[in-house]
Amino acid sequence: MDESYTDLPTSHLLGSVPAVVTDEKEKSSRTSPSPSTSTASYEVPEANMQIFPPNNGGDKGRGYQTLGSPSEGFEQQPANNWRGVFSISSYIQYFNVDTDMVINRLLSSLYPVGGDFFSKIDANPDLYGLIWISTTLVFVLAALGNCATYLMEKRTDSTTSWSFNVSYMNVAASSVYGYAAVVPLAFYLLLQYMGLRPNLVRFWCMWGYSLFIFVLVSFLLLIPVEFLRWFIIILTGATSAYFVSSNLKSCIEGNDLSIVLVAAFSLQFALAIFIKVWFFP
Secondary structure (H helix, E strand, O other): OOHHHHOOOOOOOOOOOOOOOOOOOOOHHHHOOOOOOOOOOOOOOOOOOEOOOOOOOOOOOOOOOEOOOOOOOOOOOOOOOOOHHHOHHHHHHHHOOOHHHHHHHHHHHHOOOOOOHHHHHOOOOOOHHHHHHHHHHHHHHHHHHHHHHHHHHHHHOOOOOOOOOOHHHHHHHHHHHHHHHHHHHHHHHHHHHOOOOOOHHHHHHHHHHHOHHHHHHHHHOOOOOHHHHHHHHHHHHHHHHHHHHHHHHOOOOOOOOHHHHHHHHHHHHHHHHHHHHHHOO
């Protein structure tokens, strides 16, 4: 390569690395034919490694950054920020549960005596149970409700025709999802209005697990005996309602809010009656 090209100064070019040899290089090696002439020493400028691309000023880009300077990483939005509401990363903590934790909470919802469910989930309330149990209950009610209708019709008249009722799915989804989302929110706002400091996520968690008993009982409601069906659903509704009211009582200790407990008990029991009347007539 022609040496004239290598002597061109390049330190002013955009994004270039500073040259090791200075632009004003001494020519002594060319003019000294004698090998005894002392070799010229070159001073190496201090290099400053930089990151491409550069910044032309303002907020147009990050610009040059030296190695070792802190880089801009991903910044997680806090949940209490309005931007955090629309960020998926804000809700990861409410799905941080394992199989053992979920099974323990499911078993606690089937044993309502004690009202200590909030103490078990206080450190880590989850929304996984709310979504998973509600979705399972929707499909179970739609499927088993049609099966129960088929069994009852065939028991009374084996020659009658039967068709699958698709509307069961729409009713199950709107009623279960609506109840699981709106009722805890309503009690949360009510208790806040009364001067208490409830936790909405804990309410959603508790009400979500309270629906698990209806998933199990739906299989028992396939029994084509009407009296036995009513006995099962009344016992189930009372158990689930007592679970909700007893745990809600722990949030309002020291306050005379018996009407709130009665309302929670009545709504949970009314849900059980609705399931029986609509899906297992």
